[in-house]
Amino acid sequence: MSTSVSETDLQSQLVLTPHPLQRLGAHAIAALAGAAHPEQVTGGQFDVVVARMISDLAATSTVAKGDPGWYLLGVSYLVWPNCALHYASKRTVEGITAWRSMPPPDRWPGVPCMLCGRAAVAWYGKGDIPLGASVEHRNTTAPGHQGTPLCWPCVSSFHALPYACAAGGGVLAGLHSWDERFMARAARTAMVHNRQAMLTRGDLKRGGGAFAVEFTALQALRWWDKRLTDGVQTVQFSNNNQDQRFQVEDLDQPLAEWLRSTVRDQERRAGFRYLAAAQATAKVRGLRMLAWRAFHQPHQIPTRGVQWLRDHSADGAIPAAAPLLAPLIRSYLTEVLHVLDKDVGHVTTVAGRIAEVITESGHLKRFVVATRQPRDLKSWLKKEATDWTRTRSGEGPFIDTVQWRVLFDMGNTSWSARDLLYIAVLEQLCARGWNPKPDDDTVLDDLDFATLDIEDATEN
Secondary structure, three states, X not given: OOOOHHXXXXXXXXXOOOOHHHHHXXXXXXXXXXXXXXXXXXXXXXXXXXXXXXHHHHHHOOOOOOOOOOHXXXXXXXXXXXXXXXXXXXXXXXXXXXHOOOOOHHHOOOOEOXXXXXXXXXXXXXXXXXXXXXXXXXXXXXXXXXXXXXXXXXXHHHHOHHXXXXXXXXXXXXXXXXXXXXHHHHHHHHHHHHHHHHHHOOOOOOOOOOOHHHHHHHHHHHHOOXXXXXXXXXXXXXXXXXXXXXXXXXXXXXXXXXXXXXXXXXXXXXXXXXHHHHHOOOOOOHHHHHHHHHHHOOOHHHHHHHHHHHHXXXXXXXXXXXXXXXXXXXXXXXXOOOOOHHHHHHHHHHHHHHHHHHHHHOOHHHHHHHOOOHHHHHHHHHHXXXXXXXXXXXXXXXOOHHHHHHHHOXXXXXXXXXXXXXXXXXXXXXXXXXXXXXXXXXXXXXXXXXXXXXXOXXXX
8 A cells, every 4th residue: 555755744643533532642642742732742752752651561561560660550451451461472562562553554454544534554442442332332343344443643642541541449530621721731730640650659549539530620620720611521431341431520611610710719719618618528528529519419519508508507696607608609509500690689689678577586597497498488488478568568579479489480490599598698687787606616627628729730
């Protein structure tokens, strides 16, 4: 087969494709090359990185399991089953190099790369490509095909995945985004940590505490100093022959940007510690629980904050955290959960009337108790509406039909409206002269904050 010089040159030029794992690996190669973006990696830099990855693999070939430096060999079972490292006859520098060398042009299959459309250099299977398809579809190809056709930069991107993804718990986990600048920063940070693991670790045990994958994503968001243009994903996978897995969890752009803002905006930063504390369980610290909920239960984050305020208002006094936490929860409800401005207006109007009633009676505790269950809040509002009509008929209704519907008859949206009602009442009371009680020394010293908000040393 004849091939032009330009086709050969393209085999050392990275491009980004829609495949998340290829993108992760391509950004890792760029980080190893010291380039700002995969497409800025020169042909010479690409060749140096490929040689470096071969050298790293070769260094593991004689390391005993459990000894420092074995980590990458362990990772190979998760990402490249049946590769040269797993056979004594091939576990040599020559065998590893042969596996990781581009086939000569006269052996190219004459078909385009499945991912980028450039000339493929060979057919590849799961020994090189971590596939996310179900077990029933693994290792199957179209008639006449010996595998999946890939160009050399694309298959090399898959080879670079251990530099982009950390191993632990039987999977590799990485952080992906379509925001290219954020993706590049996350890849550089991951590359530094994973290179260190390759040099020092002898096991695949996941460190970093509970929900380490989600916490790493939160950490990356709060280190980022530019507006996010897209969401963030955690990607966890295993290509192991006995236990193939592929899982993607999404963090939408509004929530990702909101989380980033909680370290850049000083007022939000002050309330964020209380919001994190509100997420804690008996076994998991608040900050890690918040990170997990951001990916799995985003609607629960403000509700937990409101419940925390309710618990600390049980004695009938406003907690000291209320002026800091209430506006933060409101921003979450409007910016992340998209509570409509008109609904905010309806709820705020009702909150003002409730605050007026509480100010006159001094009975905040009764309102706090009533908000624990929707049916109890309905009963309390009906009673107060009756009293209001009896004594203030000229001031309009205590709560009108539209406001009632917003609070109770709009499905899941009504949960957010009731959360908003609670914090709006506390804010209205503060505005009417109710002074928050002194801080009750609630424990806010979450050790995870020590590493969450420091700038990434790899950027210096």
